[in-house]
Amino acid sequence: MTEDTHLAAGLDAFDFLATMVLVVEPDGRCLFANAAFEELLGLSRRSVLGESVMGWFVDPGLFKEVLTAVARNDFATSRLQGHLRRHLHGTHGAGEPLPVQVIVTRLGPGIGQAQRLLVELVEVEQQTRQEREDRAQDQVQANKELIRNLAHEIKNPLGGIRGSAQLLEMELENKSLTEYTQVIIHEADRLQALVDRLLAPHRRPHVVGDVNIHEVCERVRSLILAEFPKGLRVQRDYDTSLPDFRGDREQLIQAVLNIAHNAAQALCDRIAAGDAVLTLRTRVARRVTINRQLHRLALVLHIEDNGPGIPPAIRDRVFYPLVSGREGGSGLGLTLAHTFVQQHQGTIECDSEPGRTVFRILIPMP
Template sequence: MVLKNLIRIRRSAARAEAEHPALAAAGLLPGLEALPNAILVLARERLAIAFANPAAEAMLGMSLRQLCQLGWTDLFPNADAPAGAIAALREEASGTTQLDAVLELPQREPLRVHAIIGSLDAAPGYVLLELVENEQKLRTDREERILDLSAVNKQLIRNLAHEIKNPLGGIRGAAQLLELELGANGGLREYTQVIIKESDRLQTLVDRLLEPHRHPHIARDLNIHEVCERVRAVMLAEFPRGLTIHRDFDVSVPDLRGDMEQLIQAVLNIARNAAQALRQPIAEGTACIEFRTRVARRVTIAKRPCKLALDLRIIDNGPGIPEEIRDRIFFPLVSGREDGSGLGLTLAQNFVQQHEGMIECESRPGHTEFRILLPLQC
């Protein structure tokens, strides 16, 4: 197998050298084909692909023969920034530039890459492009930011909640005493009732903020599909018409150690948020939520490498999360609905983090996907 691959590599390099004598004269291709990162060599004039090393073929899912039939803009029609940077290099004899880009591959998932673009001194008619997948780096940076902010938010919430509770109890008690003093004066008692009811509403809000810290974490062996089935039953009872809930379960997912009630609440909060965002599709009978389970291998969760993890996805076909709050949806009191409390996703993230896990979210119009990662074996 190794010999076969080496023969294929040499044939690819030989073909590129035969069709592009300037590259052959520069003697660059034998070194480029051995590099672990994806390398493309483009002709300056038309940005046609002259050479791709095996790493590039694997990343892009195409052979050199297929790639050489395409131009850069044919392969990545939405990669305006890299194409612009390459075009700018046409005017220079040398130079490099770096940028991050999301490349739209034909019939494939978008590819997030860090692109290093440079001129080739030994072959002035060509541009070298190095592509490094940075999905893992972006996800790690996002996780670290969520963890740091979550730790700060937890401490702030606990301190703020305790500071609110004490005077709130005094306000409610004073309103009750005032109501007793008013006696039969019904007109004034209406105002004391407003004070008491609003105090109770704020007390409920504070209790929800403190919920993750009040009850002990009760861990036992559980099956995540039982959690999903419980949530599904609740959701179908709340939305009996217009909502379809699909299940795409991997039955090979092993049991995990966790708190059943906390995980049910976390998944329910996400699913309920999805259903509330699907009000119009529910009315039209086209709303869909999907529960999907898989086993993830060799992932990093909350800065901790894990050999095996549970990958639970909750997917809906709603309008998507508004862009202005997309990066803040796990913050307390942030909601995309006028009648939302902004606590459901905060509590879900807290419950999952108590299981040493993490919730991530990707959203666009027509597709919102929450991903819960829970460690199984680290």
């Protein structure tokens, strides 16, 4: 067994990391690359072993200087910002540079006294996304507690108001005045329905069984087309190799339906013009970090529309309760969707611009 083979065998644990890890010599020759490197850059590790890593950087000058300095032991470790060339055709786009934070650490001499350097490549986008997820998680949790407490406080006096209005209506001699008591009763019922929706995720038991995501998508598709039979095309783009997973089928149908229904309502102008498109797309993702946990496999469901996009003023708050970009909207559909997906240890991301809005649901799979 060669020295490089010994090295690779000892570094297999790095394949379980979501960040890219390389082991290189001071001149940049690659001795090891982990699985995350292969997937994110679209390069086979077999094709890069023994090759210089300098060509992977858009501007390799500073990286070369840092490698040399760390190898000389000027620093035990050093950090820099860089951009990697990508070859992956798919979600990241071919050839689009990937901004990364580069951490170079001195490993010490190898078996043959050759200097070895450990290079970690952390996506800047990944760091930003994780920080955003953490902030959103804290905010959603605080909002859920606030809304739940508020709903309970409203619920009891609301029943008293409705009951008093009914009693008053029975005592009125002038029946023309019942118009006013009916307004009170109607508005009390409307608020009661709102409170029930706010409390729904905490009341309903989590019923777990085998779930096929495409059955969920087809159910949502049929419901959307029944409500919007003309002017809206609902496209399917399924990865049929996706296996079943354990989850609450009804909750997932409701989550996907809430997002798809919001999208369809936002497409009203395009529906009138006859060119509205809603796309349901399923994929599998490997080595995905969700809520700070690394998962070997995850389901990815995209719900995409060609509507006007989410207003910038609420784009960062679309999952907050009572936030709506549509006049007359309750602002609860996306909140409930987010809650149901969270109960599956998943998350929802949103990317929106005029002409294209994509909600991306990620759910870990065994």
